[in-house]
Amino acid sequence: MSPDLFDSEQQFRLIVEAAPNGMLLVDESGTIVMVNASALHLFGYKRGELLGKSVEMLIPGPSRSAHQHHRAGFIKAPQIRSMGEGRELFGLRKDGSEFAVEIGLTPIQMIEGPGVVASIVDISERKRLEMQLRRTERLAELGTLASGMAHEIGTPMNVILGRAEYLLQRAADEGMKKGLATIITQVERITKVMNQLLTFARRRMPEWRAVDFGELLDDSLEMFQERIAQGRITVEKTIEPSMPLVRADRDQLIQVLINLLMNSIHAMPEGGQLRLSLDQENSHARLGVSDTGHGIPEEIRSKVFEPFFTTKDFGKGTGLGLTVVKGIIEEHGGTIAVESAIDKGTTVWVRLPLDGAQPKA
Ligand SMILES: Nc1ncnc2c1ncn2[C@@H]1O[C@H](COP(=O)(O)OP(=O)(O)OP(=O)(O)O)[C@@H](O)[C@H]1O
Numbered sequence: 001m002s003p004d005l006f007d008s009e010q011q012f013r014l015i016v017e018a019a020p021n022g023m024l025l026v027d028e029s030g031t032i033v034m035v036n037a038s039a040l041h042l043f044g045y046k047r048g049e050l051l052g053k054s055v056e057m058l059i060p061g062p063s064r065s066a067h068q069h070h071r072a073g074f075i076k077a078p079q080i081r082s083m084g085e086g087r088e089l090f091g092l093r094k095d096g097s098e099f100a101v102e103i104g105l106t107p108i109q110m111i112e113g114p115g116v117v118a119s120i121v122d123i124s125e126r127k128r129l130e131m132q133l134r135r136t137e138r139l140a141e142l143g144t145l146a147s148g149m150a151h152e153i154g155t156p157m158n159v160i161l162g163r164a165e166y167l168l169q170r171a172a173d174e175g176m177k178k179g180l181a182t183i184i185t186q187v188e189r190i191t192k193v194m195n196q197l198l199t200f201a202r203r204r205m206p207e208w209r210a211v212d213f214g215e216l217l218d219d220s221l222e223m224f225q226e227r228i229a230q231g232r233i234t235v236e237k238t239i240e241p242s243m244p245l246v247r248a249d250r251d252q253l254i255q256v257l258i259n260l261l262m263n264s265i266h267a268m269p270e271g272g273q274l275r276l277s278l279d280q281e282n283s284h285a286r287l288g289v290s291d292t293g294h295g296i297p298e299e300i301r302s303k304v305f306e307p308f309f310t311t312k313d314f315g316k317g318t319g320l321g322l323t324v325v326k327g328i329i330e331e332h333g334g335t336i337a338v339e340s341a342i343d344k345g346t347t348v349w350v351r352l353p354l355d356g357a358q359p360k361a
């Protein structure tokens with residue numbers, strides 16, 4: 001059929017139907033008179049399910065009655081404007097899910113009476129990006145603040161530490177020695193908090209390499225040899241033979257292992273067993289760090305990854321250990337899960353993509 005066979009109304013309908021924005025024509029009573037393909041796609045309905053129905057079915061429950069009210073006001077004083085200025089608007093899909101929308105309203109005069117054309121854009125992706133950007137900006141600010149503080153606080157702390165150690169070597173009096181030892185421990189705590197905060201805030205982009213996870217596990221364990229022996233902890237380690245390499249940032253993975261080992265050791269003040277396992281699970285390496293410590297009560301299990309959440313005494317834990325771990329693992333496209341039973345122990349499972357595995361977008 002040649003285009004000149006269409007009359008102008010048909011052409012107009014075709015244009016509206018093909019418009020990339022969702023478009024609805026609603027009459028004075030709020031009934032949907034026309035809907036285009038994009039709107040059907042956005043809300044997940046078939047045309048017959050919307051035509052003749054109230055437009056309020058596309059609005060989530062809480063805003064529905066307010067919308068009826070606004071609609072009446074708009075018909076009385078019609079003007080081209082965007083809907084819900086200053087408020088966040090949401091559309092309601094057929095499947096009950098909601099999505100952020102931006103809506104422009106244009107009054108029109110139909111033969112049957114006044115109506116409104118609503119032009120609808122799904123802005124959920126834009127919102128998601130905005131949120132991500134805000135979060136990145138916040139982290140960057142925190143990073144700047146933390147490095148500034150690390151310098152301002154770190155320098156005098158080093159001086160204090162140096163002097164205290166110097167005096168401790170010379171002190172003969174037991175009371176004096178004890179006092180100086182306390183100063184040293186406290187300064188070390190402050191330094192630890194600063195370092196954790198720095199790692200948390202200044203997490204750089206990972207430097208990807210093919211990494212031997214088992215070797216890293218050995219290296220990290222090595223650092224704790226002394227504490228493990230003193231703490232009457234036995235270690236059992238099983239690494240699957242010919243374990244493939246993982247795609248990871250070496251330093252960041254060591255940080256992960258240190259934080260997890262530290263938590264397990266802390267959880268077993270009376271000693272116990274530390275079990276480490278590494279094996280392959282499909283396209284992932286699976287690390288298990290298991291202890292026979294005090295366990296994590298059910299009600300706080302969901303909080304352990306939150307920044308600054310700690311059950312340790314004031315000054316003993318920063319509550320950033322697991323936050324850092326989770327951040328790093330997720331940046332690696334991996335996952336982390338915790339299993340725990342009170343007084344029996346805790347197992348943390350880390351899954352990391354193997355080198356050559358398709359990284360998650
Ligand atoms: N293996 C574990 N056994 C029992 N509880 C644990 C274990 N690992 C973590 N937790 C709980 O989760 C909390 C948060 O752990 P996270 O490592 O984030 O901080 P933290 O250990 O308290 O402080 P930091 O790591 O800075 O020393 C801990 O305070 C503890 O209550």
Ligand SMILES: [Mg+2]
Nearest residue numbers: 259263321322
């Ligand atoms: Mg910790």
